[in-house]
Amino acid sequence: MNPDDPLLEILACPLDKGPLHLVPPNGSASAEEALYNPRLHRRYPVVDGIPQLLPSSGEQVSDDEHEELLKRMAP
Template sequence: MDTDETLLRILACPLDKGPLILPAGRDALYNPRLRLRYPIVDGVPQLLPSSGLRVSAEEHERYAGPAEA
């Protein structure tokens, strides 16, 4: 198990406390349930509720893939 998998097991969305997805681009953590993207700045996830950015339907497809739509 690599570092990314270990961190994803313990990191959670600050709003619904559910798991987050690390998309292939690795520039953000994503909550597909709330359609919120949390930026990663200098390797540090910004997991404050105010840091969550709502994403469009197109972005949701890109981050979560067609299975989550």
Template sequence: MKSDDPLLRLLVCPLDKGPLVLDEPGCALYNPRLRRRYPVVDGIPQLLPASGEPASDEELARLPGRPHTL
């Protein structure tokens, strides 16, 4: 998945229905509000609530457009 993919505007977190942020390599989508990480496997976002994992402070700080301190 790439950052310019139009699908990104439609994808939302399965828990709070808010927007997600794609990391630079395109291998995960993040919900910084809930501090959750959803993997992207073979270009397919895994957006089931059970697929979400807790995101670390370091991961969230590296997201594009996010401040370096949380």
């Protein structure tokens, strides 16, 4: 996905139905592209360009990880 993808405007968190933000990989081997809900501190993976938006696919992130994700979020 890219930050200009029109799909980003219609994707919503499956839990609170609010907007999601694209988080690009940070270059480390374990980092992957993701969609992030900063309101609930939940991250949803993007696998082979396909957002995984089932509630069970999301994972809760710690406060430290939340701060890191906010820095990496695409404008």
